[in-house]
Amino acid sequence: MTDGMKEKGGKSGVEALEMDYLKALGPVPPAALNGFASNVFERTTRLEASRLQKRTHLRLALGGAAAAMGAAFYLQGGEKEVLPEEGLDFAEMDLELLMELELCEELETVELLDALMEIDNG
Amino acid sequence: MNPSEFESFVMATQEKALRLAYSYLGDWEEARDACQEAFVKAHSGLSGRRKESSASTWFYTILANHLKDRLRRRKFKRFFSLFTGSDGDVKAEPPDPSANPEREAIDRDIGEKLKSAVMALPKRQGEVFRMKAVLGLTFSEISSALGISEGAAKTHHQRALEALRTSLAHLKDPP
Numbered sequence: 198m199t200d201g202m203k204e205k206g207g208k209s210g211v212e213a214l215e216m217d218y219l220k221a222l223g224p225v226p227p228a229a230l231n232g233f234a235s236n237v238f239e240r241t242t243r244l245e246a247s248r249l250q251k252r253t254h255l256r257l258a259l260g261g262a263a264a265a266m267g268a269a270f271y272l273q274g275g276e277k278e279v280l281p282e283e284g285l286d287f288a289e290m291d292l293e294l295l296m297e298l299e300l301c302e303e304l305e306t307v308e309l310l311d312a313l314m315e316i317d318n319g
Numbered sequence: 320m321n322p323s324e325f326e327s328f329v330m331a332t333q334e335k336a337l338r339l340a341y342s343y344l345g346d347w348e349e350a351r352d353a354c355q356e357a358f359v360k361a362h363s364g365l366s367g368r369r370k371e372s373s374a375s376t377w378f379y380t381i382l383a384n385h386l387k388d389r390l391r392r393r394k395f396k397r398f399f400s401l402f403t404g405s406d407g408d409v410k411a412e413p414p415d416p417s418a419n420p421e422r423e424a425i426d427r428d429i430g431e432k433l434k435s436a437v438m439a440l441p442k443r444q445g446e447v448f449r450m451k452a453v454l455g456l457t458f459s460e461i462s463s464a465l466g467i468s469e470g471a472a473k474t475h476h477q478r479a480l481e482a483l484r485t486s487l488a489h490l491k492d493p494p
Contacts (some may be wrong), residue, residue: 214452215452229337234330254345
C-alpha cells in the first residue's frame with residue numbers, strides 16, 4: 198500500500214495518489230514516441246496539400262464561371278439596340294389594317310402604293 | 320502558429336498527450352494513433368493561436384473529446400461483437416508490462432487496481448482526475464478545457480478522490 202492511498206486527505210495525500218497513478222501508467226514506451234512527431238507532420242503536410250489542391254480547383258472553377266458570365270455579359274452588351282426611324286415606313290404598314298380603314302378598297306396596286314406613299318409622306 | 324512553432328508544440332506536448340490517451344484507452348498503440356489524429360485535427364485550429372499555454376489547453380480539449388469518441392466506438396464495437404462473435408478489433412488489455420523494465424519496479428497489483436478504479440470513475444470525475452494527475456493542469460485550465468466552472472472541476476476532483484479511496488480501501492495494509 199502506498200502513502201497516497203493510506204492518507205485520508207490533504208494535499209500531500211492527493212499528490213501521492215496522483216503520483217501512484219502516474220507510476221501505474223508507467224513511462225511512455227520508446228516505441229510509442231518513435232517517429233511520432235514526424236508522422237504527425239507528414240499527415241498535416243499531406244492534409245495541407247490536399248486542401249490546397251481543393252482550393253485551386255475551386256478557384257479555377259470559380260474563375261471559369263466568372264469568365265463565362267463576363268463573356269456572356271460582353272456579348273449581350275455588344276449588340277446595339279436598333280431604334281426605329283421617325284415616320285412611317287410603308288413597307289411596315291399592315292395591309293389588313295389598311296383594309297380595315299377602307300383605304301385600299303377597290304384600289305389598283307399602283308394606286309395603293311401611291312396611297313401608301315402619301316400616308317408615309319403625310 | 321507557423322510550421323516550426325507547431326513542430327515544437329508537438330514535441331513539447333506529445334509525451335503528456337500519449338500518457339493521457341493511454342490512461343483512457345489502456346493501449347499504447349491505440350493511444351499513439353489517437354494522439355496523432357488529435358494533433359492532425361488540431362493543426363489548422365492551432366494556427367490561429369499564438370499563446371502556447373492556451374494552445375495546449377485547447378489541444379487537450381480536442382484530445383479528450385477524441386478519446387471519448389474512441390471509447391464510445393469501442394463500446395459500440397463490443398456491443399456489436401456480441402452479435403457477430405468477432406472481437407471487433409478491440410484492444411482492451413494493456414501490453415505486457417515486462418516490456419518496460421521501469422514498470423516492473425512498481426507494485427503491479429496495486430497499480431492495475433488503481434488504473435481500473437480510475438477507469439471505473441464517472442466520466443467527468445475521471446476526466447478531471449486524469450487532467451490533473453497526468454497533465455498537471457490547474458483547476459482553472461481544467462475548467463476551460465472541459466467547459467465547466469472551476470468550482471465544478473474542484474468538486475469532480477474531490478468526488479473522484481473519495482471514490483478512489485473507497486474502491487481502494489481494501490488494499491489498505493492491516494494495522
